[in-house]
Amino acid sequence: MEKSEAVASVPLQPDLVKDRVSTSFKRKSKRNTRFISGLILPIVVVILWQTVSSLGWVTKIVLPSPLAIILAAKELILSGVLFTNLKISLVRAVFGFIIGGGLGLALGSFVGLSSRSEKLLDPSLQMLRTIPHLAISPLFILWFGIGEESKVLLIALGAFFPLYVNTFLGIRRVDAKLFAVSQVLEFSKFKQLKLLIIPAALPNILLGLRLSLGAAWLSLVVAELMGSTAGIGYMMLDARQFSNTDIVFVGIIIFAIVGKLTDSLVKWIEKHSLKWQDTYKG
Amino acid sequence: MEIKVEIKEKAFMKDQKSVQVLDDIHLTFNSGDFITVIGPSGCGKSTLLKIIAGLDVDYEGSVVIGSNEVKKPSIDKGFIFQEHRLFPWLTVEQNIAANLPLKKPELREQVNQLINIVRLNGFEKAYPKELSGGMSQRVAIARALLREPKVLLLDEPFGALDAFTRQHLQDVLIDIWLETKTTMILVTHDVDESVYLGTKVVVMKSKPGKVGHVIPIELPFPRQRTDQTFQEVRNHVLKHFEQLDQYSAVEG
Ligand SMILES: Nc1ncnc2c1ncn2[C@@H]1O[C@H](COP(=O)(O)OP(=O)(O)OP(=O)(O)O)[C@@H](O)[C@H]1O
Numbered sequence: 357m358e359k360s361e362a363v364a365s366v367p368l369q370p371d372l373v374k375d376r377v378s379t380s381f382k383r384k385s386k387r388n389t390r391f392i393s394g395l396i397l398p399i400v401v402v403i404l405w406q407t408v409s410s411l412g413w414v415t416k417i418v419l420p421s422p423l424a425i426i427l428a429a430k431e432l433i434l435s436g437v438l439f440t441n442l443k444i445s446l447v448r449a450v451f452g453f454i455i456g457g458g459l460g461l462a463l464g465s466f467v468g469l470s471s472r473s474e475k476l477l478d479p480s481l482q483m484l485r486t487i488p489h490l491a492i493s494p495l496f497i498l499w500f501g502i503g504e505e506s507k508v509l510l511i512a513l514g515a516f517f518p519l520y521v522n523t524f525l526g527i528r529r530v531d532a533k534l535f536a537v538s539q540v541l542e543f544s545k546f547k548q549l550k551l552l553i554i555p556a557a558l559p560n561i562l563l564g565l566r567l568s569l570g571a572a573w574l575s576l577v578v579a580e581l582m583g584s585t586a587g588i589g590y591m592m593l594d595a596r597q598f599s600n601t602d603i604v605f606v607g608i609i610i611f612a613i614v615g616k617l618t619d620s621l622v623k624w625i626e627k628h629s630l631k632w633q634d635t636y637k638g
Numbered sequence: 639m640e641i642k643v644e645i646k647e648k649a650f651m652k653d654q655k656s657v658q659v660l661d662d663i664h665l666t667f668n669s670g671d672f673i674t675v676i677g678p679s680g681c682g683k684s685t686l687l688k689i690i691a692g693l694d695v696d697y698e699g700s701v702v703i704g705s706n707e708v709k710k711p712s713i714d715k716g717f718i719f720q721e722h723r724l725f726p727w728l729t730v731e732q733n734i735a736a737n738l739p740l741k742k743p744e745l746r747e748q749v750n751q752l753i754n755i756v757r758l759n760g761f762e763k764a765y766p767k768e769l770s771g772g773m774s775q776r777v778a779i780a781r782a783l784l785r786e787p788k789v790l791l792l793d794e795p796f797g798a799l800d801a802f803t804r805q806h807l808q809d810v811l812i813d814i815w816l817e818t819k820t821t822m823i824l825v826t827h828d829v830d831e832s833v834y835l836g837t838k839v840v841v842m843k844s845k846p847g848k849v850g851h852v853i854p855i856e857l858p859f860p861r862q863r864t865d866q867t868f869q870e871v872r873n874h875v876l877k878h879f880e881q882l883d884q885y886s887a888v889e890g
C-alpha cells in the first residue's frame with residue numbers, strides 16, 4: 357500500500373503499479389486452472405483402471421485395483437510396517453545425499469573459484485562423470501557387501517555430480533561486467549562472495565540440488581532393489597515373492613510421493629530465493 | 639582533484655595483431671571541472687575512461703589524480719557505466735548501499751536522501767526487473783554518489799534514455815555537481831549534451847584515438863538550450879566535431 361501511494365506522486369510511472377496488480381490477479385487464476393486441468397487425466401485413468409479391475413478383465417496379480425492398493429496401504433500404515441521401512445529408506449537417502457551433495461557443492465565451488473584447481477581436478481572428474489554411476493553398483497557390492505555402506509555410497513555418488521557440475525557452471529556464469537562493478541565499489545572478498553558470486557550462481561546451484569535429489573532417490577531405489585533387509589525397496593521385493601502386487605504398487609507410490617515432495621520443496625525454495633529473476637513464464 | 643592523463647599508447651590485440659586505439663593523449667583537468675568527451679563511435683572514449691578509472695592498466699603512460707598514480711579501481715573514482723549494471727538480486731536500496739551496511743542509521747539516512755534526489759521514492763524495495771531503463775540508471779547514479787567520489791566518471795550514462803528522462807537526469811547531475819564540486823568526466827556522442835553540461839569539451843578523433851580540440855564552454859549555469867548564445871557555442875563545437883570526423887573518415 358505504502359508503495360502504491362508513493363508511486364502515485366511520481367508522475368513518470370503511473371502504469372507500472374497497475375501492471376503489477378493486474379498480473380498478480382492473472383497469475384493466481386492461472387495457477388488454479390492449471391491445477392484443475394492437471395487433475396483431469398489422472399482422475400480419468402483411475403476411474404478406467406477401477407472399472408477394468410472390477411469387471412475382472414485382469415487378474416489382481418498383474419494389476420490390482422486402485423481400491424485394493426488403498427486397502428493394502430491402509431494395512432501397512434496401521435501395522436507400522438510402512439513407516440519403519442520408510443524411515444530406514446529416508447535415513448539412507450539423507451546420509452547419501454548429504455555426503456555426495458555436500459562434496460559436490462564444496463568441490464564445485466572450489467574448482468569454480470580457482471582456475472588452478474580446475475586444471476588439476478576437473479579433467480579427472482569429468483572423465484568419471486561419463487560412467488553411469490549405477491554401473492558401478494556391482495563393484496560397490498563386491499567391495500562393501502550389501503550392507504549400508506554400499507547403499508549410502510551409491511546414493512552419494514549419484515548425488516555428487518549434478519551439484520558439482522552445476523555449482524561450477526553457476527560460478528563461472530558470473531557476469532564480468534558486474535565483477536567490474538564490484539571492483540569499482542571496492543568489495544571485500546567476503547562481500548564479493550556474498551553479494552555477487554553466490555547470488556549469481558544460485559539458480560544453477562538450486563538446479564543442481566534438484567537434480568542431485570532426484571539422482572539420490574533413484575540410486576536409493578536401485579540399491580534397495582538389488583538386495584536389502586529393510587526399507588521400502590525391501591518391502592517391495594518381499595511382496596513380489598508372495599505375489600502381493602498391491603504392496604509393490606504401494607511402494608512405487610511411496611517412492612513417487614517422496615520424490616515429488618522433495619522436488620516441490622526445492623521448487624519452493626527457488627521461487628522464494630529467485631524472485632528477482634526476470635524470466636519467461638509462459 | 640587535479641587529473642593528469644598522459645597516455646603514450648594504448649593498443650588491443652586483435653587476431654594476434656596489435657591495434658592501436660589511443661595515441662599520445664595529454665590532458666590536464668582542474669579540480670571541479672565538468673569535462674565532457676565527444677567523438678565518433680569506436681574512437682576510444684570508453685577505453686580512455688576505463689584507463690582513468692584504473693579498470694584498464696595495460697597501456698603505456700600514466701594517470702595521476704591529486705598526488706596519486708592510478709593503479710586500480712577505487713571508490714574515490716566513481717564510475718557509471720553505459721548500461722546500469724545493477725545487481726538483479728538486490729532491491730533498489732540494497733543496490734545503492736551494496737557493500738555498505740544499510741542497517742547503520744547514518745547510512746540509511748544518506749541512502750534515503752539520495753533516493754529523494756534521484757526521485758525514486760516508493761521504489762526502495764523494488765527489484766531491477768521492475769524498473770525502467772531511466773530508473774535503473776538513476777539507481778546507478780545514486781550508488782556512485784553515496785561513495786562521495788572525488789571524481790565521477792560517466793560513460794554515455796544517458797545514451798539509452800528518452801529525451802525527457804535524459805534532460806531530467808542532466809539537470810540532476812548539474813545540481814549535484816554545483817553542490818558537491820565533484821570533478822566530472824562524462825563521455826557522450828551527443829554534441830548538445832556535451833555543451834549543456836561541460837565546462838570543457840574534449841573533442842576526439844579516431845583511428846587512432848587522439849584529442850582533436852579542447853574547447854572551454856564559458857556559459858553560466860543553469861544553461862538554456864534555446865538561448866542564442868547556447869546555440870552559437872553548440873554550432874561552434876559541432877563544426878570542430880564534423881571537421882575532425884571528416885578528416886578521420888578520409889584517413890581511415
Ligand atoms: N576488450 C577489447 N578488446 C579488443 N578491442 C577492443 C576492446 N575494447 C575496445 N576495443 C576496440 O577499441 C576501440 C575503441 O573502443 P571503445 O569502446 O573505447 O570506443 P568508444 O569510443 O567508447 O565507442 P562507442 O562510442 O561506440 O562506445 C574499438 O575499435 C574497439 O574495437
Ligand SMILES: [Mg+2]
Pocket residue numbers: 683684685793
Ligand atoms: Mg563506449
